[in-house]
Structures are given as C-alpha cells and as structure tokens.
Amino acid sequence: MDAGRASEAKRTTVERRSDRELVVTRSFDAPARIVFEAWTKPELFKQWWVPKSMGMFLRSCEMDVRVGGGYRLVFGHDGSNPAEFFGRYLEVTPHSRLVWTNDEGGEGGPVTTVTFEEKGGKTLLVMRELYPSKEAAGAGAADAMSEQFEQLDELLATLQGAA
Template sequence: MPMNGPTAVERTSDREMVVSRTFDAPAQVMFEAWSMAGLFRRWWVPRSMGLSLRSCEMDVRIGGGYRLEFDLGEAKTMAFFGKYLEVTPYSRIVWTNDESEGGTRSPR
C-alpha cells in the first residue's frame, strides 16, 4: 500500500488534531488494516525506533476501545489506548488517544 502524497496534519483545537493520508489501495483494504488487530500489528509498529508491540487489543465499534502496549526494554512498557467515537465501514474511523508509561492510565 504505497502512500500517495504527503501526510496532512491539522490542529483543530488544543487537544485535537486530524491526520490525513492518501494511500493507493481500495477502501476495504485500508479499513481492514486499521480495524483488524492481526493486520494492524503487521504495519503500525514503528520498528525504526526499535519498539515491539507486546499486545494489541481492538474492539472497533462505536464505544469500543483499543489498547496497544509497547515493550520499551528493561521491563518498561508504554501503552496507548482510547475509544472509538465514529466507525463507518470502508470510510472513516475516529478515536481518542491516551498514553502512559508502564501501561496504566495517566491521571487526568
């Protein structure tokens, strides 16, 4: 799935941003790459940073959640997690994002 053009980032508020990318692939393939844990794990992990994905849980539906936990080495982990706000098959996925060291929720 080669990217077709630059990544566009728009800051919509002090807590929100929209990231847009265009890929040369059918919408169904792209949706499945973002919504199926087995496919997501294959491409999303930033290997160039030497990270490995310890766990990947995804419940891709409105109100569902996700949790990605990275192994940082030396018994340290980093977790990203959030909820799915919008899910329109083959068109759009909107989610929240939070992160913490040690795989636990950050205090708010």
C-alpha cells in the first residue's frame, strides 16, 4: 500500500484551470533548496529540461536568475535549425518561488510561476502558466511536462545521493 501511495505522490498532474491558465503539479522526494537549484543553475537545468524522447538536446542555457535578469534556452536536433525560449525573471524568491515571462511568442506568451513548498523533506512543486488569451493558451507543451519531471526526479535522486 505504501508503494502505491509513493507512486501516486510522484504523479504529474496537468490541469486546465481556466481558458487562460494551465497548472502542473508534482511532488518530489527532495528538499525545496535542491529542487530550486535544479531550476536555477544552468548546469543542472540542462540535465532535465528537454524530454529525451524528443531526440533533442539543450545546445545552450543562459540564466541570470534575479529580478530583471533574463534567460535564453536554445535547443534542437543535430543538424536542425535551433528553437529558442527566452524571457526575463519577474520574481525570484530563493527556494520558494520563480516567476518569468516567455517572450519568444511576442506579447502572446504566458507568464510562468513556479512555487516550491517543502513538507517533511519533500517538495510540492506547482507550475502555473497564465496566457494573455484563450487562443494563446491552446499552444502549450503540457504533454512534455510529465517526462521532464520524471527526468528531474532522476536528477534529484542523483544530487541527494552525492550530498
């Protein structure tokens, strides 16, 4: 029974809360400090962000994680034209909250908020994407989040083992 609960606790849930808001929730078996670092340190972020099943890799990852700082992620397949995600950080509260813009789509990009809530050495992560319109919300990459979070889970286990 405990194994079933552990499996359920790690399940990624993706929920459309409104025409404009997507919410992704996942519990990680690691302290908020380590989960936050995996989201804010380029050398860690590169290890889990791109779903392996897509056959792509993160070519570069620039992150200036501070209010007003920016980020730029360049990824793609070998020999393909790269795709980019970029924006700026609106809020940075270490170990508990990140808010950033997604500017690659122009003014139609969402604002992403990620919260990290630690309870008993585990972290509940809630990621909210708020789009400026119903039409813009239709183009999200929610399907990839489960795989990305599985990869993050694997990285966190490695980081905790090394600590």
